[in-house]
Amino acid sequence: MTASENVRSILLVDDDEMLLAYLAEVLQFAGFQIWSATNGQDALQVALDQEPSLALLDINMPGMSGLELARHLRHESAIPFMFLSSLDDMEIVKQATRYGAVGYLVKPVNQSQLLPAITAALARADDIRQLRNNEMSLTxxxxxxxxxxxxxxxxxxxxxxxxxxxxxxxxxxxxxxxxxxxxxxxxxxxxxxxxxxxxxxx
Known part of the structure; x- marks a missing residue:
């Protein structure tokens, strides 16, 4: 396995381009490969083409919402996802969990929050993937x-x-x-x- 194959990739999806640029800069500096999209439709295409290690989805976007995008990802791929929202609402958190999210971040996001949350989400996604593989092998x-x-x-x-x-x-x-x-x-x-x-x- 080459060094480039070890790089984890993140798909960032948010209609706020300034926030998108900030998140991308922080995560690229931390060593992640980044893809970005400002709407759900473009994000879905990038996700299916590139198969990132994790997708970070803004919940509230015009057009296809983050929740709708998550539903597509869940049915059309095995890409793990976490949500990003300006609402610190327990009902939204519960809904995100029901959709199968591996993490949840509340805006405004700072670097001290972002990297631990991404690392934890990737670890949880790896655990879920391993369980699925074990289950398929057992079956x-x-x-x-x-x-x-x-x-x-x-x-x-x-x-x-x-x-x-x-x-x-x-x-x-x-x-x-x-x-x-x-x-x-x-x-x-x-x-x-x-x-x-x-x-x-x-």
Whole structure:
């Protein structure tokens, strides 16, 4: 991995160009790569094209609001986001949390607030991403295990074998084909289902 690949990137979205420039300057100085947008539509395009590590979204913008933009990001990408608002309102904070925000900042923002909040949001986003990856790996493993178990049962029934001998037969088949047991099991089940759906010949 090169040094450039280690750089975290932030998408800043706010219709206040002066604030946008200030945030960009502070975060670039801290070593982040920055993309900026002054409206939700442009921000969505940048987000989908560049896939930043984190998006910082102003809640109140003309046109597409930060909440609407967050909804798009949640449905169309895996990009984590945090909100920026001039309102220190608990109801807004709750709403941001419901949308899946990994952080929340209240304007006016100063440097002492900004960097710790961004760092914490990135850490939380990394934790969530890791949990999702673990969950996907576990689901894949469970699916593979279920298919293998069903294929063993099919071989037991077809050849009147014990479970041990049926598994051995499946394992030998996977070795001879130099494929994973789960792949051979899945193919076997697919072929079996296909044969069941074929009309019987008279």
């Amino acid at each position: 894949a493993a469970l699916d593979a295990g279920r298919e293998t178990s069903m294929a063993v049962g099919l071989l037991m029934m077809r050849f009147r074998l014990t479970r041990h001998l049926a598994f051995q037969k499946l394992r030998d088949q996977s070795r001879s084909q130099r494929r994973k047991i789960s792949e051979v099991a899945k193919e076997m089940l697919t072929q079996h289902e296909s044969s069941l759906s074929q009309p019987e010949k008279s």
